Amino acid sequence: MNAAENTPIPLLEVRGIEKSFPGVRALSGVSFDARAGEAHALIGENGAGKSTLIKIMSGVYRPDKGSILVEGRETRLATPDDARRAGIATIYQELLLFPELSVAENIFLGHAPKAGFGRIDLRAMRERAEALLASLDIDDLPTDATVGALSVGNRQRVEILRALSYDARILIMDEPTAALTEADVTRLFDIVRRLKARGVAIIYISHRLDETFAIADRVTVLRDGAYVGTRLTSETNSSELVQMMVGRRIDNLFPKTEATIGGPVLEARDLVRRPLTKSVSLTVRAGEIVGLAGLVGSGRSELAQTLFGVSPAESGEIRLMGEAVTIRSPAEARAHGIAYVPEDRSVQGLVRPMSVLHNLSLAALSSLTRLGFIDRAAELRLAEHAAEQFGVKMRSLDEIAGRLSGGNQQKIVVSKWLANKPRLLILDEPTRGIDVGAKAEIHRLMDELAHAGAAILMISSELPEVLGMSDRVLVMREGRLVAEFDRAAATSQAVGAAMMGDASALERAA
Amino acid sequence: MSAIALFRAPAGRATLWRRFFTQETLLAGAIIGLAVVVGLINPRFLAANNLADILLGNAYVAVAAIGMSMVIITGNIDISVGALIGVLATVSGSLAVAGAPIVVTWLAPLVLGVAVMGLQGVIVAYVGVPAIVVTLGMLSILKGGLISVTGGKWITDLPVAFHLADIEIFGFIPMPVAIMVGATAVAAVWMRWWPRGRAIYAIGGNAEAARLSGVSPRRTLVLVFALHGFFAGIAALLFATQLRVIQSTTPSGLEFTIITAAVVGGVSILGGVGTVVGATLAAVLIAEITSALVFINVSPFWTHAVQGTLILATVIADIERRRRRLAGAAR
Numbered sequence: 001m002n003a004a005e006n007t008p009i010p011l012l013e014v015r016g017i018e019k020s021f022p023g024v025r026a027l028s029g030v031s032f033d034a035r036a037g038e039a040h041a042l043i044g045e046n047g048a049g050k051s052t053l054i055k056i057m058s059g060v061y062r063p064d065k066g067s068i069l070v071e072g073r074e075t076r077l078a079t080p081d082d083a084r085r086a087g088i089a090t091i092y093q094e095l096l097l098f099p100e101l102s103v104a105e106n107i108f109l110g111h112a113p114k115a116g117f118g119r120i121d122l123r124a125m126r127e128r129a130e131a132l133l134a135s136l137d138i139d140d141l142p143t144d145a146t147v148g149a150l151s152v153g154n155r156q157r158v159e160i161l162r163a164l165s166y167d168a169r170i171l172i173m174d175e176p177t178a179a180l181t182e183a184d185v186t187r188l189f190d191i192v193r194r195l196k197a198r199g200v201a202i203i204y205i206s207h208r209l210d211e212t213f214a215i216a217d218r219v220t221v222l223r224d225g226a227y228v229g230t231r232l233t234s235e236t237n238s239s240e241l242v243q244m245m246v247g248r249r250i251d252n253l254f255p256k257t258e259a260t261i262g263g264p265v266l267e268a269r270d271l272v273r274r275p276l277t278k279s280v281s282l283t284v285r286a287g288e289i290v291g292l293a294g295l296v297g298s299g300r301s302e303l304a305q306t307l308f309g310v311s312p313a314e315s316g317e318i319r320l321m322g323e324a325v326t327i328r329s330p331a332e333a334r335a336h337g338i339a340y341v342p343e344d345r346s347v348q349g350l351v352r353p354m355s356v357l358h359n360l361s362l363a364a365l366s367s368l369t370r371l372g373f374i375d376r377a378a379e380l381r382l383a384e385h386a387a388e389q390f391g392v393k394m395r396s397l398d399e400i401a402g403r404l405s406g407g408n409q410q411k412i413v414v415s416k417w418l419a420n421k422p423r424l425l426i427l428d429e430p431t432r433g434i435d436v437g438a439k440a441e442i443h444r445l446m447d448e449l450a451h452a453g454a455a456i457l458m459i460s461s462e463l464p465e466v467l468g469m470s471d472r473v474l475v476m477r478e479g480r481l482v483a484e485f486d487r488a489a490a491t492s493q494a495v496g497a498a499m500m501g502d503a504s505a506l507e508r509a510a
Numbered sequence: 511m512s513a514i515a516l517f518r519a520p521a522g523r524a525t526l527w528r529r530f531f532t533q534e535t536l537l538a539g540a541i542i543g544l545a546v547v548v549g550l551i552n553p554r555f556l557a558a559n560n561l562a563d564i565l566l567g568n569a570y571v572a573v574a575a576i577g578m579s580m581v582i583i584t585g586n587i588d589i590s591v592g593a594l595i596g597v598l599a600t601v602s603g604s605l606a607v608a609g610a611p612i613v614v615t616w617l618a619p620l621v622l623g624v625a626v627m628g629l630q631g632v633i634v635a636y637v638g639v640p641a642i643v644v645t646l647g648m649l650s651i652l653k654g655g656l657i658s659v660t661g662g663k664w665i666t667d668l669p670v671a672f673h674l675a676d677i678e679i680f681g682f683i684p685m686p687v688a689i690m691v692g693a694t695a696v697a698a699v700w701m702r703w704w705p706r707g708r709a710i711y712a713i714g715g716n717a718e719a720a721r722l723s724g725v726s727p728r729r730t731l732v733l734v735f736a737l738h739g740f741f742a743g744i745a746a747l748l749f750a751t752q753l754r755v756i757q758s759t760t761p762s763g764l765e766f767t768i769i770t771a772a773v774v775g776g777v778s779i780l781g782g783v784g785t786v787v788g789a790t791l792a793a794v795l796i797a798e799i800t801s802a803l804v805f806i807n808v809s810p811f812w813t814h815a816v817q818g819t820l821i822l823a824t825v826i827a828d829i830e831r832r833r834r835r836l837a838g839a840a841r
Contacts, residue, residue, distance in 0.1 A: 310722065334724035348722055351715035353782035362712055363723040365705040373703040416723075 009072040010035045011201040012057065012088065012170045017066035019052055026052040027063075030227045032220055034170060034201040039192055041204045041216035041233070044245055045438070049225040050205050051405075054172050057203070058090040059083035070170075089163030090172040093179075095155050099148030104129035106147050107162045132161050136194055153184025160191060171195065172203040177211060189215050209238045221245055254468030256447055261471065262286035264322070265455035266424050268307065271316035276302040278479035279316070284424065284455040289446060291470030292459045293495050299479040300459045301343055304426045307457075308340040309333040320424070334363065339422035341414050343429045343459075349413030352402030356394055357383045359401045359412055364420045386415040390441060411438060418445060425449060428459045443469060463492050475499055533776030537791040541798060548802040555805040562684070566675070568797035569686035570595070570748035571764075575771035575789040576697045577627075577738030582772050584734050585714045585781030586634060586641035588627075591742050592764030593652035598623055598746030600656060603665040603756040606672040615672055616747060623743030624736045626652075631735025635728040653760050660758035668754065675751040686748050693744065694790040701786065710734055715782030763814065770821045771796055778828050796820070 010033035019027040027049045034040045042050050055061045057068070059077035067074050070086045077083045083090070097106050104126050105112075113128060115121035129143040141154060150158070156176060163171055177185050192202055192215055206212055212219050213233050221228040221244040228244045266284040271277055276299035284290045294300045305311050307318070309327040318325055320336050327333045333340070342348035351359055360383040361368060368378050383397050390411040394404055401412060414430065427446070431439040446469060450456055460466045466473055473490040475483040475498040483498035549556040574591055581588050598619035606615040630648055634641045677685040701707035712720035713727040721727055750756050775792035777784025799820075800813050 308722075329726065330722050331724040331726055340722060342722055348718050351712050351719050351782065353715040353778070354711055358708065358711070362708070362720070362725070365708060366724075369705055374705060374708065376703070 010069075011071055012203075013069040013072075014053070014057060014063075015067050015069070017053065017056060017063045017068075019056060019061060019063050025225055027056075027225045030066075030222065030225070032227070032230075034203050036169070036199040036201055037196050038217040039196055039202040039204055039215050041206055041212040041219040042222065043206060043209070043212060043219060043241065044222035044228075048222040048245070050222055051174065052225075053222065054090060054174060054203065054205065057083070058088060058172060084166055084168075087167065087169040088172065089166060089168035089170070090174070091156065091159045091163065091176060092174050093176075095152075095159050097147050097155055097158060100146065102144050102146055103141060103150075103158055103161075104143040106158050107132065107143075107165050109162075111166070128165075129161070132164060136161075136164075136191055138191075151181075151184070152179045153181065153187065156180070156184075156188065157191065164195075168200070170201045170203065172205075174205045175207060176204070177206070177208065185211075209241055212241070213238070254443055254465070256289070256443070256469050257451070259287040259447070259450040259471075261288045262453065265320065266307070266457070267317075267319040267322075269317045269319075271303070271306055271313045271318070273302065273306045273311055273313050276479045277306050277313070280476075280479075280481055282474060282481060284457050286423075286453045286455050287450050288471045289450050289456045289458060289469055291466035291473045291490075292457060292476060293463065293466045293473055293499055294476035295499055298476045298499070300476050301428055302479075303476065304340060304428050304457070304459060307333070308338060308426060310340075334420075335366075337423035338426065339363070339417040339420050339424070340426045341417050341428060341430055343432070349416075350401055350409050352400070354401055355398050356387065356392070356401050356404070356412060357397040360386050360397075360416050360419060363416050367420070382419050386419040387412075389418070389445070390415045390438070414442060418449065422454060424455045424457070426457045426459075429461060430458060431460075431462070431465065463495060466490075466495065467492060533788045534785065534791060537775065537788060537795055541791065541795050544795070544798055544802060548805055552805045555802060560801065560805075564797045564801050565690075565794065566684055566686050567752065568793060569690040570745040570752075571767055571771060571797065572690045572790040572793035573693050573741055573748065574745035574764075574768045575775065575793050576693055576786045577734075577741035578768050579772040579775065579777045579784055579786050579789040580697075580701070580710055580734045581641070581738050582769075582777045582779060583710050583714045583781060583784050584731055585717075586731070587769070587779075588630070588641060588645045588735075588738060589765050589769075590630070590645040590648035590652060591738070591768055592762075592766075593649050593656070593760040594623065594626055594739070594742050595746045595749055595764060596758075596760030597652050597656050598743055599750035599756050600660060600665065600758040602747060602750050603668060603672075603758075606668050607665055612669070612671045616674060619746045619750075620740055620743035623739035623741075623746065625739070627739025627742065628732060628736040631732040634735070635731040649765075656758065656760060662757070662759045665756040665758055666754070668751075668756070673751045674747050686752070689744060689748065690790065693741065694786055697741075697786045706730065706733065711782055766814075767796065767817065768793075770817045774820050774824045776824075779825055780828075783828075 013031075013033035015031045017027050017030045018025075030049065030053060032040075032042070032053065042053065044050050052061065056063050057077070059080045059082045062078060068077055069075065070088075075082075075086055077086065077088075080090075098109065101109070107129050108125050112120045113124040115124070126143050133139070133141060133143065138157065141157060147155060147158060160171070176188060180188065192204075195202060204212075204216055216233050218230055219233055219236070219241065220230040221241060223245060231240070262285055264283050264285050266282075268283075269281045271280045278299075280303055282290070292300050292303070302311065306313050307327070309329045309332055312328045318327060320338075325336055327336065327338075330340070351362065354362075357379065361374075361379045364382060365374060368375050368382065370378075380397070387394070387397065392404075392408050392411050392415070394408065401409060404412070417425070430442050430446070443465075446456055446458070458466070458469060467490050470490065471487050473485045473487075473495055474481050475485075475495060477499065483495075485494060545556065554560065574595065578588060578591060601622060602615050602619045605618055606612070626648070630641075630644050633639050633644045675684070675686050679685065679688050701710060709720065709725040709730045712723065712725055713730050717727045749761070771793035772784070772789045773779055774796070775784065775786075775788030775790070777789060796817060799816055800810065803810055803812055803816070
């Protein structure tokens, strides 16, 4: 029997929530509830309103309309402190811990056990921290360890312990597995199961459907700020959920079509840039999409940055359209018609205080310049086209880019480069962290660009994406290219084995 | 797709209102409002020659604030500019007294200003020393060097032709005002419609993103410092030629007034935001306030307190704006 079905009154319930920000309606009439002992997943595309909803449930935002009920009683959550007192704890993606302090100090910061004269009772604090750890059967986390030295997974466990130290009965987690390793995910799920058994309600935001099925009892889908529906995970499947999320069927996840492959656009020979690019040679042809697979740390992003002049090559040769070139800076790479969409788009891609318009045109300014000054009309055309192509949601092109939602910011960074009509496009994790709909948009655009004759080098950690989009797959390991597969020969076993360096598996696959 | 059309229609009014309600219109309103209020208290404040004095005597602050705005928009700061203006004025005046051709006396501060500021730009951009440290060092060097060399004595007997500030264009536009308006307009247009001008905002907002977009943050930074030196050179000329004598010391607190003008003009101390039009208007407002204090019988010693209050209020408002913007963005 499922504990969730026995509880008549939900621990936390919101009804008819509406919330608008200037010019954007973030939530319209959303209802949601979480019962004791259940994990309730909240899913939806970027900008669907998930973050706004959890911020309302954590007292960060106040709703324009609607009510919040904690254990059946209407409650006002005006501040995060109100939410904490109501037994609601939220764990955000960016963990809010103090790296210089110990595990125990972090857990009890703000409500440490006191001895005489207000002095912190270190022993009692350590004992209570240890009791907390024991209650979750955690035996591999010393309470006196400095938090800054812990792995992301362990830091997250400290945050959860911190929430429990306040006797939180409702735990909200915003994409908790985004930065975790597989082993950490297993441990997190273990904790979640224990908390469920204790009667804690867990609200779980995720982009990953497989996780939703693994851990959640129910799942609620939001789309464009509206409530779409709630399902028992035992009675639904991923295609139904995807359809609810995007409101349409994605018939072909990877819309790759055959493009005419022309002459070589990029030929690199024996590129060296210590420490992670060790004598790399590769060719990318016009109309061709080359996937670059490899584990994190194998040197893929470093190779991309060497090609783009961020960290120029120490030796080796680069030819573009058959002509030998030297690329010592991104400006030179750009002048040669190379574009690069970096991996960390929040840090590397967007100038947050600038307008959407100026961000979109930033990489294309030289082509928009006539007689030395920027052609306003051409700039506007370019930006309108780029924003339209990607469906960037904004009030106007003059809106400050930093004000848009994360998903929209990413769209701006990607479209800014495509606006430049590059001959060689280097994409580093082009679809990481974006929703299913935008993902398909980006794949469709890559296909279009290839048809228009662009050469594309795509780095991706998602194997299905590499296999689905590439004409050829190159595999990188420890700074070298170790394998190459044609589209037909690129199977997940073969590419995966090459990534891992598993020689026997390689032979089997061959 | 309809995303743009959808979100543009209801935004029209708000955007129009916001376009009008900028830091610049606010400052223009404050300049006029203050004149009216002080004029009611003491009508002599509004006399033509007083208003002219306010503009003529402070045009050099506005000109220096142009370069300062650019430097602050890149996310840097310069506290050596006041001392530099003192040095450049002294060099220019000494050359004039020594009988150098007038053209040389006018060009020397410009060239020297570009050289000194350009050097500081190189140290900031290529060596990676924080601008506040570099310019603090330069401030000491210039200040100490000047007083050691000149002993602080006054430069007098300047040739009549030297007095650039006395020239009137078309016989009625005083040179300081013409330069202030002209330099502001040229800088504003350049920063908005020239790629390198746009780059100033980009590197101040996110240097890494700018670099990956093909903008060189280092070269842009050196250029900005060099331009700042050029404007400081012009400011020094206006400063040197407005009176019949030059006191060969560094004007105390001048850098503070110039930074105040930039910040009150809407240049964000955090970088990436601001206009030179705002900075020039703020320089005029500050000059007006200083003069107004005299006309309503408040001790001029309050000037600095008023400037300090203005700068604090502006920065607090700026940070508050960013905070709200951030809250609105997290969706």
